[in-house]
């Protein structure tokens with residue numbers, strides 16, 4: 190019948206896949222480059238998605254784009270290469286490592302389920318009780334090399350379960366007590382403070398919740414796409 194076997198055609202959009210980079214979903218099904226560029230979910234989830242799941246996800250991504258277009262940042266904070274943006278009236282927020290990202294996943298306040306500060310993978314206790322200022326500025330504090338300092342943000346979103354804001358590049362280290370350590374720490378604490386404010390203010394689903402309209406225009410591009418996984 191057709192010129193191509195079923196394997197050569199993207200099951201999501203019907204476009205021919207010509208030996209291009211593509212993404213494999215459940216049952217070893219290949220999704221074309223265009224479609225996979227629009228996917229934005231935790232990489233570990235992708236191999237479990239069915240064709241229907243992906244179609245639903247791409248509709249979700251179109252709604253996300255609508256939210257992004259209407260997003261008006263009223264509060265922001267930068268930690269390392271990551272920027273947190275908050276739209277307080279709409280009760281929406283997102284993090285990105287690229288200011289020009291065209292369709293970053295947007296989250297409702299209610300989707301934020303936890304924030305933890307980790308050093309070398311170990312949670313550091315809330316220091317409000319022990320005195321954050323004391324620990325940050327004491328010269329007596331013992332100095333040790335650490336290889337990871339990050340905020341782990343946990344979400345109840347269907348596609349993004351965690352967002353990590355890591356301050357130390359791979360194979361680098363930072364000594365506790367140094368200026369670099371302290372400025373990294375302050376930047377993360379600022380982000381954590383804003384996220385704590387979001388958690389304290391979670392009622393409601395945001396102005397632009399489930400009822401936004403969907404355009405027919407596909408997203409041109411999506412940074413952090415699955416294609417380069």
Ligand SMILES: [Zn+2]
Nearest residue numbers: 199202221224
């Ligand atoms: Zn496709």
